[in-house]
Amino acid sequence: MAEQDLDLEAMAAALRASGEYRVLRRLGPRPRIVVPDGVATRWGLFVDVETTGLDPRRDEIIELAMVPFRYGLDGRIYETGEPFHGFRQPAEPIPAEITALTGIDDAMVAGKSIDLDAVTAAAAPAALVIAHNAAFDRRFLERFCEVFRTKPWACSMTQVDWSAEGHEGVKLGYLAAGAGFFYDRHRAVNDCAAAIELLATDLPRSGVPALAKLLETARTPTWRIWAENSPFAMKDLLKAGGYRWNGDDGVPPRCWYIDVADARKDEELSFLQKEIYRGEIHLLSRRIDAHDRFSDRC
Numbered sequence: 001m002a003e004q005d006l007d008l009e010a011m012a013a014a015l016r017a018s019g020e021y022r023v024l025r026r027l028g029p030r031p032r033i034v035v036p037d038g039v040a041t042r043w044g045l046f047v048d049v050e051t052t053g054l055d056p057r058r059d060e061i062i063e064l065a066m067v068p069f070r071y072g073l074d075g076r077i078y079e080t081g082e083p084f085h086g087f088r089q090p091a092e093p094i095p096a097e098i099t100a101l102t103g104i105d106d107a108m109v110a111g112k113s114i115d116l117d118a119v120t121a122a123a124a125p126a127a128l129v130i131a132h133n134a135a136f137d138r139r140f141l142e143r144f145c146e147v148f149r150t151k152p153w154a155c156s157m158t159q160v161d162w163s164a165e166g167h168e169g170v171k172l173g174y175l176a177a178g179a180g181f182f183y184d185r186h187r188a189v190n191d192c193a194a195a196i197e198l199l200a201t202d203l204p205r206s207g208v209p210a211l212a213k214l215l216e217t218a219r220t221p222t223w224r225i226w227a228e229n230s231p232f233a234m235k236d237l238l239k240a241g242g243y244r245w246n247g248d249d250g251v252p253p254r255c256w257y258i259d260v261a262d263a264r265k266d267e268e269l270s271f272l273q274k275e276i277y278r279g280e281i282h283l284l285s286r287r288i289d290a291h292d293r294f295s296d297r298c
Contacts, residue, residue, distance in 0.1 A: 067196060139294075
């Protein structure tokens with residue numbers, strides 16, 4: 001039977017209705033939705049980079065994709081714009097493990113570069129930049145192009161409580177499958193398109209677009225508190241309390257730290273004073289918002 005003779009939608013609906021199957025749809029171009037009268041919108045920019053390694057101080061970008069999208073302040077996504085994509089030849093050959101991970105080899109990037117003026121022009125209209133692991137992408141992109149230092153950022157991986165919505169992982173491919181679609185992976189533009197589709201999808205338990213939850217989290221300031229010179233014997237208690245170890249030569253270097261909501265700042269400082277230092281202590285803390293979050297400035 002020819003494919004055109006098959007009612008694929010009816011077949012998919014029947015499979016879903018049986019309760020015995022889960023159906024995944026291939027991700028296609030996102031249709032444009034007319035913006036209702038009186039609804040204020042902004043342009044966002046979803047970005048994805050592939051690099052020669054994990055250290056933004058030593059490693060280099062070899063692929064950059066950016067996809068603009070128009071959204072309402074309530075988190076509804078109305079349309080996507082023209083994607084930007086570029087390969088870039090690094091100073092050294094691409095490591096074999098990076099080629100195995102990304103599918104990008106030296107031949108694909110030979111002689112290629114990414115026009116910084118074009119990147120700046122593409123990113124300039126964005127009111128918000130989003131990446132799926134912004135702590136990684138932002139550090140590379142801020143070193144690569146100054147425009148990314150001027151933008152607020154958000155993270156689709158960490159700033160939506162995917163677990164609370166019934167998802168079992170935060171990798172983009174897992175989340176896409178949980179949302180009912182699949183896509184051609186390992187190309188940066190496709191990853192951006194999949195992430196935008198994911199953010200446009202209503203969450204199964206909250207019933208609101210994932211972007212709405214992301215915006216709510218991104219707009220909320222937090223405090224970073226550094227437990228500098230904390231007693232070594234207290235490391236397990238700090239770790240159990242959600243503290244993470246900073247091993248970089250930052251400010252302050254090599255100490256435990258935590259990010260907390262504004263309302264929890266005094267409670268956390270009291271915990272440190274009573275349970276960790278057991279005496280009066282003045283600790284470094286900093287208010288963080290979307291303009292600095294995920295950057296080396298934090």
